Amino acid sequence: MYRVLLVDDEPFAIEGLQLLIDWEKNGFEIEAVCGDGEEAARVIRESKPDLVVTDIRMPSMDGLELIAQMRLEGNKQTKFVVMSGYSDFEYARKALQLGVSHYLTKPIMSEEADEVLENLNSVLEEEKRKKQAIHYTQRFAVRRALSALIRSEELSAADQTAVDRLAEEAREWAYIRVELEEAELAAAVESAIDLLEDGKGGRSGYVVEQGPASFGLVYPLGDEGKLALRETAEFVYGQIQSRIGGSFNMAVGGIADELFSLSDSYREAMDATSYFFFERRKKPLYYEEIKEQVFGYESQLWEAAEKIVEAVETNDEREVIERLQKIFNHFAKQMTMPSLVSAFATYIMVQCSGIYKELGGDADQLLERTGSPLVGASGHSLLKLQAFMMSFCLMCREELSLLRGRQQGGTLAKVEAYLREHYRESVTVKEVAELYYMNPVYLGQAFSRKYGASIHEYTHRLRMNEAKELLHKQDISGAALAERLGYCSYQHFLKQFEKRYGMKLAEYKKSIIDLKS
Template sequence: MYKVLLVDDEPFAIEGLELLIDWEKRGFRVEGACGNGEEAIRRIRLDPPDLVVTDIRMPVLDGFELIEGTRRMGNDSTLFVIASGYDDFEYARRAMRLGVTHYLTKPVVSEEADELLGRLENELRERERRLLIRHSADRYAASHALSVLLFGGEDSERREALRTLSPLAEQAFAWAYLHVGTDEEGLGAVREAALGMAEELECCHLIDCDRGAFGLVLGLKRSDREEIQIFANRLLPALQEATPGRIGVAAGRVVERLDDLSVSYRSAAEAERFLFFGTGQVIHYEDIRGKTLSSDPGALKAADAIVEAVENGRPDELEAAVREAFRTFEARMTLPELVGIFCTQVVLRCASVYKELGGDPNELIKEAGLDDGVPPGRHLRESAESLTRFCLKCQSAAFRLRDRRTGGTPAKVADFLRRNYTASFTIKEIAERFYINPVYLGQSFSRKYGMGILDYIHDLRIEEAKRRLRETDDASYTIAESVGYRGYQHFLKQFEKRLGMKPADYRLLSSP
């Protein structure tokens, strides 16, 4: 709603303006009324309205003097309408010299007033549109000039950028660059949220960077990090509302000249690397100044344990190997680039194992979403989770291929056990008999039969014990020894585990 101030020394005239005109119909609201020009000047200075409807002849300060005083204050935006019953050409000529072209005759006619308000509404809307266009153009020009100072340019480009930014340079004592990182899928929404917040402030501009990232140039009233922290504490919740994904903000060094913004940008990029290790959602360059990241290539040796687990380990052993590698990266603060190289190395070596078993490594990599390469990961945890998912997928696929290559080894093992369940074997001994890795044998057997080899042997023994209890009068301990148990208590435990009763009770219930 546009704000309206009524000015007239006659109370009845003001009352008539309030009652006879439908202000809200045209988007106006009467905010107050004054009895003379001097009172109105004071009010306009404190809270400039969009429109003033004033009488001409008033004590202390007349309508023309009110308009002249308002313009001398530097207020060129408030519109004026003269409401007068005097039809005098001299009044009209003087009003035109002051830029006033709108009149209301007294007594006020509602239709005439409504028509005038319609024209004023259009004028104000058009002015707002032009101001918005100019404001947007100014902010775009400022953002482009800031980009030149941040990312570099020719000397002539920098000089032109500084000329463009000269009005902005006077609005702040110091400057800082804040880099914003987020997940790719949430980037658009996060950028819009940050842009909305930047446009609320005179000294804050959003800057698009390469790789789809962006940052904010923030003007400061003093040269310290406290103001940056206050801004970041407002910014972070706004960005978190825009996406469920991860948000990270890295603040660079505070600089006192716009021409030094590249220093703030480079230090923010340096600080951002430490967000990779989960040191917080907001990090300041001052917090990591002097710290270094490890470039020791020895960390890459952890790939051997992971690939070995993919080939011969259990899923939990594989996950543990990946966790251990990434714990080391975190403890040593290993360079994110080196972690990326490590992940790529593991993926390629696992793909090679899969290829040796007769699989299509390209298909495996594509299914894992890695056909465009290993994503660098904006966080150590994300990299670990991505690598774990791929390795588990590769391990499972490799086991299935090995099953087919061995011609159904688990079935052969099951047949062997059915014929030899009374004998004592370790899983290692069974694996050696069938020329297969014992860990792989255990996993493939469990997948096929839904239980481990030892449980399968116990089931066979207990089934035979049940038959002997039903069909013979042999003592329970004799039956236990005959089906392969060296100790009666072990037999009793396995029997009760499967049937929920003792052998004697089973015999009693099974007797005719």
């Protein structure tokens, strides 16, 4: 709705305008009424209405004087419609000279007023579209110029003009980096634009550097400097957090003493994001707080990696778990360089995959099953990498053991292969023994010696391994899971699950959700 101010020294005339004209139908609403020109001038200065409908003949300041005064003061956007009971040419001529496009003769006829308002609505809508187009064009130009500036790229002539204009806004500037889940990006960017670029938060700033799971904010600082930066960062963090319904990472660079030094603040913010690898914060992280800290570098890590690969190759599950837990605790305590930790994990994966391939396994298929340890900005965390490596190494250990068993051949290997294919069915030792013409007691003892578990227990392991994979890949109910794995009793499935993983099914599902968040 466009806002309207009615001006007339006759109360009955004001009442008539309010009652006889259907303002809402034409996209207008009456915001205020005034009884003389001086009062109207004060209201126009304060609220800048979209339309003023004013009588010409009024005491103190008439309608034409009111319009002339507003134009003289620089108000070019407010539209004026003048009314008069005197329909002579002189009034109309003066009104046209002042840029008044519509002149109504008293008494006002509703049909004539509707026509005027409909025309004015079209004019205002067109002006609004043009302003929005200009606004979005300027916003794009500013974003492009700032993106080039923070990356220390050569500025085009248009970019240089935009930067020179921005430099006049403030002396000091800062860059803020936001990293979050890809699915939350659109809502977070929209919130930041509302708060900074559209001014809904009472602050000004610019959204730049938008990526798949991150974006940047460039903020001009006033005289308050650091205090203003902290207040803005925490305000924006809180608003985005409430919008997306969860925490995310925000790194705040140091203050650049001029716009052309903004790339320094950008690099500092990017340096600060490395610390999110060790800790997911629920508030902004300021470069000033961590600039004296350094990451550790340790050359002996490759020896630790070889020990883990050896434990995987020799099928020592306990050794794999203990060594991984120990080294990742060490990473967290020493704040080992994130890129070094990533290289450490990659080395183990390459070595284990190579051994798997040498034994005849499909290494590419193994990697496809386990996925990638670092997916998107939000995936770069020590905790998630540790969980991934634990899962990968234990799976690889099991697969290597199975490959060796198959290579040795014999009936036991065939029995194991049969179980892997039919573990979802109700399989007994007696049935398997009859299938391979063996004594059930001998088969049970031999299988236990070779695979470290009875046929019954081995079947449960296969079922539980699939249960774990399914729980990580999809949201599936316990009852559906039990039925899919071949358990006749849901309670029996729950008992077996808790026995092997040390927690109830509901607790395990919650741990998966927590790990992904």
